[in-house]
Amino acid sequence: MEKSSARPQYPIESVDNALKILLLLGERSELRLTEVAEYLGVASSTAHRLLAMLQYRGFVRQERRSKAYLPGTALTGVAFSILQRFDVRQTLHPFLEELNKETKETVHMAVLDGGTVRFIDAIESPRAVRVTSRLGQSMPANCASSGKAMLATLSTEALHQLYPTDELPGLTPRSIRSRDALEKELGNIRRRGYSISSEESEEGVSSIAVAFPVERSTLRLAFNTAVPVGRLQRADVKRIAELMRATVERAAELLH
Incomplete structure (x- = not known):
């Protein structure tokens, strides 16, 4: 060295x-x-x-x-604190601005740290009723749309190493709390290309997330759009998901 x-x-x-x-x-x-x-x-x-x-x-x-x-979490915590001031956030922030402008909802960029999702950038909705920013927060990956989107990029072997037992942590009554249920959900995410969460991390909050292609970066990254539950209709989910997929595809071209 x-x-x-x-x-x-x-x-x-x-x-x-x-x-x-x-x-x-x-x-x-x-x-x-x-x-x-x-x-x-x-x-x-x-x-x-x-x-x-x-x-x-x-x-x-x-x-x-x-x-x-x-x-360990201390080591990755230091790394992600530095990451907040690093190039990836500067590079991808304009795409978050686009999503925020198009959706008029709160948007985040998140990174996967083992079984934890960390929110490293965010822009809040301009609306009076909105989901507040989670910038700087972390939570169990299985409880968040961003976390699930990124977990769906893992192999079965890697997922089992991350979760060696069936029992998983939860944040609300709607959180996925078993590995079997999580694997079923991850299969659905891979098929449709995006993740959905409805009050799984916080009551009253729904979100949609799209993970970045793993071959584009050494980090596992995702964008998400967070919406108050009462404002998110089924048609909105598909519209926002397609917008996010297109945005992530363009943003990924800038990563090495």
Whole structure:
């Protein structure tokens, strides 16, 4: 790995090794205890203590069945905080403005972080009665239209790694709370090309979401349009969904 500056006069080896682990995790989808120990040139017990501390602080998490180490919520939280000031938001914001102007409803851009959806950009509806912005908020992906749209881009194997048991978290009585029900819903989303949520994340709120093609970006992104339940008719769903699909298709051309 490339070093960004000269070695400090008084290096702290344990800190250096912990940072090396995080850098290695940036290059690989998961880490094993043995490969961490081998990479650092330390005993397995030392590698285990380093990983345990990173896990304690939320920078890594351990997959229950495989025992592999994956990025934790603290690490991805830092990454997405930086992402809010990064190029992808600047690049895609004009397309959110288009959607907001066309629909006159609140629109969001979201990113998938494991089993969590994070809202990284938003424009509120100009109407008096509107869905308030969720900018900066996060919630279980299975409870949000954006989350479901992005989960539909995962393989069955990846979905099962994300949700190893059938029980899922919920936010309202309408939230999908089982993996079996979620898989059925994801199949419907893949067939129609967009996701719908009706009071699954918040009472009184419906939303429609379209995920970006996964081959266009290393991130899993989605746009959504959020509408008060009483204002969203069946004809509106199809109209907004088609508008969003066309917008996402154009926006995706700018991603690498």
